[in-house]
Amino acid sequence: MIYMDNAATTKMTPAVIQAMLLSMKDDWYNPSSLYAPAQRAAEALRDARARIAVCLNVSPDEIIFTSGGSESDNQAILSAAQAGAQTGKRHIVSTAIEHHAVLHTLKKLEREGYEGELLDISSSGIISVAQVERAIREGTCLVTVMYANNEIGSIQPISEIGAICRKKGVPVARKCKLFF
Numbered sequence: 001m002i003y004m005d006n007a008a009t010t011k012m013t014p015a016v017i018q019a020m021l022l023s024m025k026d027d028w029y030n031p032s033s034l035y036a037p038a039q040r041a042a043e044a045l046r047d048a049r050a051r052i053a054v055c056l057n058v059s060p061d062e063i064i065f066t067s068g069g070s071e072s073d074n075q076a077i078l079s080a081a082q083a084g085a086q087t088g089k090r091h092i093v094s095t096a097i098e099h100h101a102v103l104h105t106l107k108k109l110e111r112e113g114y115e116g117e118l119l120d121i122s123s124s125g126i127i128s129v130a131q132v133e134r135a136i137r138e139g140t141c142l143v144t145v146m147y148a149n150n151e152i153g154s155i156q157p158i159s160e161i162g163a164i165c166r167k168k169g170v171p172v173a174r175k176c177k178l179f180f
Helices: 014-026 034-054 069-088 100-111 131-134 159-169
Strands: 093-094 116-117 140-145 172-173 176-178
Touching: 069 093, 069 100, 069 140, 093 100, 100 116, 116 172, 131 140, 131 159, 140 159, 159 172
Parallel strands: 093 116, 093 140, 140 172
Antiparallel strands: 172 176
16 A cells, blocks of 8 residues: 555654653653653653754754644644734735645634635646735735645645745744744
8 A cells, every 4th residue: 555645644653653652651741740750751851852953953942842733733823923913913824725724723813803815726736926925915924835735735835935925024834834
């Protein structure tokens, strides 16, 4: 069998499974507690955060663990929206083919007074960089674009979109990571 939906979920490598099993067996304590086993769990969590940070060339305090993609999408979008609102920016640009985790979060924000703008896609499932550039305006607080669509497999020109966003000073969320 060949599994073709790695954009949705991917099988863990044996090394990851082994690390998870050890953690669930030995470090299952609440890492926020003060007793010794909990502090070992906290140290394991700090170590994991530091190791991932090195791989991504970021600070460990920039690593936030979530339960999955939907929670990550929500966290990134809601955080960017809140930051934008503090400076009077309440416009969010996205695409019509985003995952429901994104679309439902945008609907929630619209009910709270934000303006969501969903860009249409071409027949090949791609948005153009020019579309994104035209959509960005003074009040735009975020551009969120799914890099690889989990339903139709289209891959967006994320590097070019990111460059336009950086040029205009607008954060761009690409699936689970926020870029400035």
